[in-house]
Structures are given as structure tokens and as C-alpha cells.
Amino acid sequence: MGVVVSIGEKGGGGVENLVALTREDMARVNETILSRTGSDVTMIPEVAQHLISSGGKRLRPMLTLATAQLARYTGAGHVKLAASVEFMHTATLLHDDVVDESDLRRGKPSARKVWGNEASVLVGDFLLGQAFKMMVEVGSLQCLDVLSTAAAVIAEGEVMQLAAAKNTATTEDEYLAVIRAKTAALFAAAAEVGPILAGAPEDAQKACRSYGLNLGVAFQLIDDALDYGGTSAKLGKNVGDDFREGKITLPLVLAFRRGTDEERQFWRDSIEKGMSDDTRLSRAIDLLKKHRALEDTVERARHYGEVAKDALALFPASPMRDALGEVVDFCISRAY
């Protein structure tokens, strides 16, 4: 369910500048993450490290570091807040695997597969607790407000998605409300706490929040398109997981609405009744192509990406502002 951020995999372009500009701070975030997952209870570091070291590239904490820097923050609190953001994200992944009954996460056995549902639930809770402890240590009540609100909104979004699960009648607006809550809210909070910590004016805080929120929406939509092979929509490994799991995503929402009665019945049978073998996946991809559902999902993502970039326009030009803009383009380019 989480967005897998595979930065740099597509060979060059896009995120190198952001990575370079945040490299030193990120090294300190990594140290913090390591030291804060330590526990005499050996299962905790094991599970946490399994997930934390297994391939995500930490875009969310990078947003906190980057926006703090953009707002000329000179303190050290952004490191702990960035680590908190990553812990919140990791906790969400652990709980999502239990909710989705996933056996794989980023191509590796999921924590719940290796250690069981119990450990996934509880280590997720432990990481959430540590995240709040770190935020409290930083001591900014406004940052605490932003991040704790995000935690509640994310959980609410996940329940919303659960309640709407397998409902092919989901509208685009409803779907957007879900991903704003369950994915984009953390991007938004991660980006907002940087300027808050820096004591930047409210318009700068709002700008960064808007950047994060819209980037998060774009990111999730591209992820949705990628799950069906991106705009090339080729069958391949890892393609069609959402379809097989009966997940409603924007490509499906669009194809369902644009489809014939017979096609809608096909989607209903696939999603609601779980008829989703490879032959049917192949038909699903044909229908997505027929209705340009993947291209248009990417177009929607491009729209949110543009909003994200414009949000930063009030900051004076700087290497960091450029780097944050490039991340948006990189995110969209993943779909091709």
C-alpha cells in the first residue's frame, strides 16, 4: 500500500541534486534511526532494520531536511524530526502489511511473513512511540501538532480505504480523498515541519506543505500507474499486484467509468469477486489501454506535480528549490 520510492533506479536525472544537498544531514538521520531502533528486546531492532534497510530511499525524511535547509534552518532539530517521519512511515508499512495480508514488501518477504502479524503490529507501535518521543525532544509544539495530526489523518485514510475496499463505484474524488489522507498527508507534514522549525513565515510553511501534499498525490498516482506497468502497460513481474489484491486505484476508477456495461461487469467480477487470474489481468490492461486510463492517471499526476512546483515559486531561486522541483519531474518520469 505504501509508495515505494526507488530513487535513482531509473538511471540518472532528477534526484541526485536533492540527495547531494541533504547527504550530510541524511547521514545523521541514519545514525539516529539506528540508535533509536536499539532495544534489549532483540526482535525490535531485527524487525525495524529489516524494513528500514530494505530499499526505501527515504524521500519523506529527505523532504524535512530539504525544506529546513530551504528555509535556512541552522539548528539540529530537523534530524530528529526527519527520523520521526521515517519511523511513522515504517510503522505504517508494518501495519499495512498486516491489514493487506501482504507476504512481500519491496520484493522481499514482508515482516509479517518473517516474524508474524504480532511483531508487525507491536514493532509498528514501538516505532510510533519512538517517533513521538523524538518529536517531543525537539520541543516544537507546532511541529508536534503537524505530525500528530498527520498520524491521525493517515490512520483515518487507511480506514476510509478499508471501508471503500473493492467498491468499483468509487469516484475519482473519493479516491483522491483517500490518497490525500493515507499517502500525501505524511509528505505534507514532512515538508511543513522544515520551515516551522526554521521559524520561517507562515506563507513559507504553507508553501512547503502544499509542495509536499501535491508531490505526495502525484507520487501515489504514478505508483498506481506503475502497478500496471506504467504508460507502456506491459505485463511483467510485479505488474498487476493491485488488480490481484482487488485494490481500487485511479486507473481502474477511470476505466470503469469510461467502460461499457459489459466491461463494468468485468471489473466488478475481478475486484469484488476476486476473479483476477493472469488472463483477466491481461484483459484488464487491454481495457486500461483502450480507455487511456494509465496515460490519464499520469496526466493527473502531472497536474499535481505542477501545483507542487508552483507552490515553491515564492522562495527565491536556489539550488535547493531547483532540486525540489527536479524531484517532481523525476517522480512523473518514473511512469515512462
Add this chain to the structure above:
Amino acid sequence: MGVVVSIGEKGGGGVENLVALTREDMARVNETILSRTGSDVTMIPEVAQHLISSGGKRLRPMLTLATAQLARYTGAGHVKLAASVEFMHTATLLHDDVVDESDLRRGKPSARKVWGNEASVLVGDFLLGQAFKMMVEVGSLQCLDVLSTAAAVIAEGEVMQLAAAKNTATTEDEYLAVIRAKTAALFAAAAEVGPILAGAPEDAQKACRSYGLNLGVAFQLIDDALDYGGTSAKLGKNVGDDFREGKITLPLVLAFRRGTDEERQFWRDSIEKGMSDDTRLSRAIDLLKKHRALEDTVERARHYGEVAKDALALFPASPMRDALGEVVDFCISRAY
């Protein structure tokens, strides 16, 4: 796994005074709980209300209200903190049911049985998020520190218990470390934030924390004894749940250590191999009686209860101090 607090059920004595002294504040806590479990996502209020309205008597939030009053607090923040404490507790129960695969909670179908593991995990996360939001609104960083530390410790204690699960060689000290973390830490935090909020001196804060911690340990030990029918150790409904679930509790730890080789083999087969039918439960209870394991569990609880009462001795005599002392006695008396 959670401690079920059935205040007043044993007909009179013990908690009436505390209930009376906190009645007005508790009404406001209940209003807060209701309003904060509201959500457009209907599953959230449903699940939350199911659990919150199903019989727990809210001892933990009552501790926050009581210790705030004991320290002569005159503000309104204790109401939100008390509600936060109850949300943290409720979230723990929801997650415990998933971890323990429990179908019953306080004699009713558990949330996971009615709504599934998914909703239990996610609504638990939502309540945790709301708990932190409320704490942030109150704005005391020291209270946030105490409660977020408790959240991390509780989760750590649960993982500790998971790692030690079904290990009949668990020592009394190891078991105490588990219940200090998973049960008593929240009692301690709930009692500590009252005087902190009131701006009471550090010795008053420490006294209330110690009271809560030791009461929490006593409470869990009594609960452990009650699970085998209390000191009367009579077979009856709901007796032996821990045994059937293969849970290590103090009565078992004592009986195992005091037992013969043959008896230890019986415990190992029962707990580690899950051989725990009613005939074996009956034998287990006989062994607990033979080794006075339930009486001595209650004696241990009484010890912690005395520590709890002494912790409050530095406060001048007052109806509230007396009421908090009576709660300890009531807690112990449940075992008879």
C-alpha cells in the same frame, strides 16, 4: 491481555469515593472521548464506541483526574490528557486482540471478530493519533514526554512478552519487567501527568508516578490470579483463559519453579505444546493450590499495593488521598 477493571462489581467498598470525587471531570472526559472518536469514516466511531462503551470503568483516566486534583490543579488540561490516556489504552486493547487472536473481550465479541484485524489495527492507530493530538493541544512538553515515553515502553513490553511467550522458564523478575512495561507504565504515566500539569514540585510528580506504577503492577498480578479463579481457585466461566492461551503469568511462574520434574513437564506440555483442555486446566489449578501460587501472587500484589500507598504519604491527608488509597485495597480485594 489488558487489565479489565470492573469497578464496583464486587458490591460496595473501595472505589466509590474516587468515583464520586472525579465524577464531574469524568463526565467531561466522556464527552471528549465521544467527540474525538467522531469521523466521517463511519467504521471509526463504530469500532471505537464498541470498545469504549463495553464495560471498562476507566481507572486509568480517573488516575489522571485524581492526581491533578490531589495536586490542586485548577485548569482544564487534565480532561484531554485523561481522554488521551484512555485512547492509548483502547488502542492497546485493539492491537492486543489482533496479536492474541482473541475473539472475546470482556465477554463480548472482540472488535477484530466483528470488524476484522484490519479495522482493529487501523482504528487503534487512529486513536493513538488522536491521543497525541489532544496531548499536543494541552501543550505541556513534559506531559508529552511522559506519555510518549509510556507509549514506546508499552509497545516494547508487548514485544518483550511476545519474545518470551510460552517460555515456562521465565523468571519472576523477567515477568515483572514485562508487566511493568506493558501494564504499569500507563498507570504510572496517567498518574504522573496530573501533578506535572498542576505545576507541583518534582517530589509530588515522582510520588504520583510511583503510586501509579505500583498500583499497575498490583492490578495486573491480581488479574493474573483472578484468571485462575482468585484465591478460591474455583473452576467457573472465564476461568483458565490464560492457561488455554498458553500465557505465562506469575501464578504459573511460581508453580513451575516450586514443582516436581513431573509437574514441570506438565506445565511445559500445557503451555509450549498447547495441551490445555479442561481436564488439564483442572490439574493446573490443583498444582497452583498445592504450591500456594495464587495466594502468593496476591501477596506479591499486596506488597506492591503497600508501596503505592506509601508513595502518597507525603501528600497531606485529604479525601482524595484517602480515596486513592482505598483503590489499592479494592484492587487487592478483588482476588477474594
